[in-house]
Amino acid sequence: MGPARNIQDVAEKHLCTGCGVCAFLEPQGIRMVDDLDQGRRPVVAEGAGDSNGPAFRACPGQGLELPPFDPSSGHLKELWEGWGGVLELWEGYASDDEIRFAGSSGGAATALSLFALEERGAAGVLHAGPRADVPYLNETQFSRDRADLMRNSGSRYAPASPCDGLEQVVQADSPSVFVGKPCDAAALRRAERERPELRDQIDVSIAIFCAGAPSTRGTLEMARQLGVSEPDQIDSVRYRGQGWPGEAQVVGRDAAGKPAGGKLTYAASWGDILQRFRPWRCYVCADHTGEFADLAVGDPWYREIPEGEPGRSLILVRTEKGRAFLEAARRAGVLTIEPVAPEILPASQINLLHTRGAVWGRSWACRLLGVAAPRFRRMGTGKTWMKRLSFKQRAQSFYGTFKRVFTKKLYKRRPVVPFEPPRGRSQGGGRQ
Ligand SMILES: Cc1cc2nc3c(=O)[nH]c(=O)nc-3n(C[C@H](O)[C@H](O)[C@H](O)COP(=O)(O)OP(=O)(O)OC[C@H]3O[C@@H](n4cnc5c(N)ncnc54)[C@H](O)[C@@H]3O)c2cc1C
Numbered sequence: 396m397g398p399a400r401n402i403q404d405v406a407e408k409h410l411c412t413g414c415g416v417c418a419f420l421e422p423q424g425i426r427m428v429d430d431l432d433q434g435r436r437p438v439v440a441e442g443a444g445d446s447n448g449p450a451f452r453a454c455p456g457q458g459l460e461l462p463p464f465d466p467s468s469g470h471l472k473e474l475w476e477g478w479g480g481v482l483e484l485w486e487g488y489a490s491d492d493e494i495r496f497a498g499s500s501g502g503a504a505t506a507l508s509l510f511a512l513e514e515r516g517a518a519g520v521l522h523a524g525p526r527a528d529v530p531y532l533n534e535t536q537f538s539r540d541r542a543d544l545m546r547n548s549g550s551r552y553a554p555a556s557p558c559d560g561l562e563q564v565v566q567a568d569s570p571s572v573f574v575g576k577p578c579d580a581a582a583l584r585r586a587e588r589e590r591p592e593l594r595d596q597i598d599v600s601i602a603i604f605c606a607g608a609p610s611t612r613g614t615l616e617m618a619r620q621l622g623v624s625e626p627d628q629i630d631s632v633r634y635r636g637q638g639w640p641g642e643a644q645v646v647g648r649d650a651a652g653k654p655a656g657g658k659l660t661y662a663a664s665w666g667d668i669l670q671r672f673r674p675w676r677c678y679v680c681a682d683h684t685g686e687f688a689d690l691a692v693g694d695p696w697y698r699e700i701p702e703g704e705p706g707r708s709l710i711l712v713r714t715e716k717g718r719a720f721l722e723a724a725r726r727a728g729v730l731t732i733e734p735v736a737p738e739i740l741p742a743s744q745i746n747l748l749h750t751r752g753a754v755w756g757r758s759w760a761c762r763l764l765g766v767a768a769p770r771f772r773r774m775g776t777g778k779t780w781m782k783r784l785s786f787k788q789r790a791q792s793f794y795g796t797f798k799r800v801f802t803k804k805l806y807k808r809r810p811v812v813p814f815e816p817p818r819g820r821s822q823g824g825g826r827q
Pocket residue numbers: 497498499500501502503504505506522523524547548549550551552553554555556557574575576579603604605606607608609636692693694695708709744747
């Protein structure tokens with residue numbers, strides 16, 4: 396099938412992460428849609444998204460690249476190969492109890508966002524949240540106050556393309572915060588090369604750790620298993636938060652119109668249902684911990700969670716801008732945090748390190764079969780494959796991919812199929 400030569404190729408050759416930056420950079424010719432089985436994907440008009448255009452240059456789907464390790468940068472050498480640049484690690488939680496409880500982990504992303512809005516005069520926070528009229532879909536949100544932030548807090552294990560809203564950041568009167576998945580944060584970094592004015596317009600970028608964003612089909616399956624089988628009968632969907640890790644919850648109606656829905660533990664929702672719906676691109680993603688963001692937040696899973704624990708966040712400082720921002724937030728009392736040792740990161744997220752290694756085997760297996768695969772330069776995927784995976788895991792990264800190329804039909808182009816939400820009854824007011 397060969398490498399991608401334009402944005403349409405990226406989308407159809409299973410390389411798109413769904414970040415939305417192409418639609419920001421070439422809005423006349425590219426728009427983002429929901430594809431039920433893939434995620435947010437671009438629909439490209441004739442002549443748009445060409446190889447010499449800004450969208451294709453910034454697109455993170457084709458691969459990513461880190462600079463060489465610089466000993467004078469302050470980045471921790473022991474983490475560089477597996478996790479990219481980390482200056483400091485912290486663990487803690489939002490000092491505001493309501494935010495801590497609502498947040499997925501310890502509410503760090505929301506607390507830092509609110510700090511920027513209330514204390515630093517930030518114009519807004521560009522991130523993702525439930526669509527007001529179709530609550531099982533996400534839409535890009537530009538939150539301007541606490542109420543907006545609270546509505547959009549919590550991880551949504553579903554497609555979102557926050558970079559498609561970057562024009563709001565460019566046009567704002569003062570800098571804004573950006574929150575997104577690692578691929579979204581990488582796209583933002585690349586977009587800064589195309590639109591340099593973005594650099595000064597970003598107060599801080601925050602990435603949330605991400606093992607993969609399930610397609611909308613995953614959400615609909617979860618709703619079906621909870622008794623809401625028709626999409627237009629879904630009133631609200633929550634994936635976690637309100638405790639740690641919190642439960643997934645669907646509220647809606649059954650086929651007879653009676654109230655239906657229910658809750659699932661995180662293990663049952665993610666482990667048994669949602670993760671099966673991750674698109675192929677997430678299987679060949681090398682950056683799951685936001686290596687291109689200023690700050691990155693995830694779960695400190697390295698210890699047992701006591702019953703009733705309201706939540707804790709692991710916070711990685713990745714840039715000097717991130718360091719200054721976090722320090723200001725800590726001094727202001729927004730976060731209750733303490734520094735932790737570098738070993739906490741692999742102890743918390745060993746699966747993500749294994750995936751980084753497996754990506755090397757998976758990408759090569761793809762190329763051997765003529766399937767397009769992203770290229771990661773200086774991101775340590777080969778070394779991680781060699782050093783961190785067992786012989787069995789290494790072999791599996793190849794033969795598992797050979798199998799998937801055929802079961803998932805990765806050898807074929809897959810046109811983007813825009814999803815039109817059914818409108819059986821009026822929706823709205825279904826936000827979590
Ligand atoms: C698809 C997905 C996969 C994840 N995989 C992991 C993992 O492997 N390891 C791990 O530790 N944690 C994972 N998480 C959870 C998340 O990284 C942590 O909970 C993180 O610590 C954020 O917690 P918080 O309490 O600081 O965030 P909150 O204060 O709850 O804020 C969450 C922020 O994330 C934004 N957001 C939510 N969903 C999305 C989305 N789909 N796309 C872009 N932005 C979004 C919201 O708009 C909000 O600003 C995943 C989350 C998602 C959405």
